[in-house]
Amino acid sequence: xxxxxxxxxxxxxxxxxxxxxxxxxxxxxxxxxxxxxxxxxxxxxxxxxxxxxxxxxxxxxxxxxxxxxxxxxxxxxxxxxxxxxxxxxxxxxxxxxxxxxxxxxxxxxxxxxxxxxxxxxxxxxxxxxxxxxxxxxxxxxxxx
Amino acid sequence: xxxxxxxxxxxxxxxxxxxxxxxxxxxxxxxxxxxxxxxxxxxxxxxxxxxxxxxxxxxxxxxxxxxxxxxxxxxxxxxxxxxxxxxxxxxxxxxxxxxxxxxxxxxxxxxxxxxxxxxxxxxxxxxxxxxxxxxxxxxx
Numbered sequence: 001x002x003x004x005x006x007x008x009x010x011x012x013x014x015x016x017x018x019x020x021x022x023x024x025x026x027x028x029x030x031x032x033x034x035x036x037x038x039x040x041x042x043x044x045x046x047x048x049x050x051x052x053x054x055x056x057x058x059x060x061x062x063x064x065x066x067x068x069x070x071x072x073x074x075x076x077x078x079x080x081x082x083x084x085x086x087x088x089x090x091x092x093x094x095x096x097x098x099x100x101x102x103x104x105x106x107x108x109x110x111x112x113x114x115x116x117x118x119x120x121x122x123x124x125x126x127x128x129x130x131x132x133x134x135x136x137x138x139x140x141x142x143x144x
Numbered sequence: 145x146x147x148x149x150x151x152x153x154x155x156x157x158x159x160x161x162x163x164x165x166x167x168x169x170x171x172x173x174x175x176x177x178x179x180x181x182x183x184x185x186x187x188x189x190x191x192x193x194x195x196x197x198x199x200x201x202x203x204x205x206x207x208x209x210x211x212x213x214x215x216x217x218x219x220x221x222x223x224x225x226x227x228x229x230x231x232x233x234x235x236x237x238x239x240x241x242x243x244x245x246x247x248x249x250x251x252x253x254x255x256x257x258x259x260x261x262x263x264x265x266x267x268x269x270x271x272x273x274x275x276x277x278x279x280x281x282x283x284x
Contacts, residue, residue: 055216055268056154056176057173057174057175057176057215057216058153058154058155058156058157058175058176058177058178058215059155059157059171059173059174059175060173062174062216062268064216064268066266106265108265108266138266140266140268
């Protein structure tokens with residue numbers, strides 16, 4: 001439930017909601033797993049797991065995981081994508097807390113970079129070019 | 145004919161005795177690495193001039209050596225029991241078990257000489273523990 005709990009964490013944040021909220025229901029937020037929704041041109045967040053590591057001891061698997069999560073912040077303008085990335089960073093960098101079945105023990109910003117891939121955005125079947133800013137976080141977590 | 149397979153380390157364990165009678169041994173949880181006991185037989189050089197230019201020796205004392213543990217440190221009851229024994233500087237009875245089926249067990253008394261927790265920002269909290277064997281080691 002890690003990915004779902006991570007999405008809940010995002011949709012529960014007022015700043016994120018103001019930028020990518022799609023109405024009262026969290027289901028309508030423009031936060032997607034893996035790829036941007038087709039023809040989506042409004043500010044959006046796409047996230048996916050880059051890789052993860054589990055921890056084992058001699059007696060049993062440890063309830064402690066490290067997961068690296070990639071976030072694409074999409075907007076029509078570079079400034080819009082940056083604003084979205086800043087909101088994401090404000091929420092996640094250093095975050096600790098429990099959401100659903102996930103105890104987020106510590107979230108660390110690992111990478112941050114801009115891209116100039118408007119053509120890529122067009123390939124993703126949007127109708128207009130989009131700008132993207134990337135943030136990658138290391139999430140240390142355990143199951144509740 | 146296939147060779148005898150190596151055994152995975154999973155199931156190996158370190159057990160700490162509670163000093164009661166009969167003594168109860170409890171597995172210390174979250175241990176990721178066990179080393180030792182580093183057993184040795186000490187020798188004394190007996191080389192004499194008439195040994196034909198060959199070095200000779202005799203076995204003297206058995207040395208139980210050290211045991212080292214590394215693992216995650218969560219403050220679990222079994223880990224705190226180890227910490228308590230360290231601060232008490234008391235001799236404890238322990239068992240080191242290698243493998244699960246079959247298992248090779250080494251039983252002995254020891255003094256905990258190091259209890260070394262550490263934290264690093266992008267890692268789990270860990271602890272390293274050293275024990276000095278005192279007396280005989282009994283394999284079974």
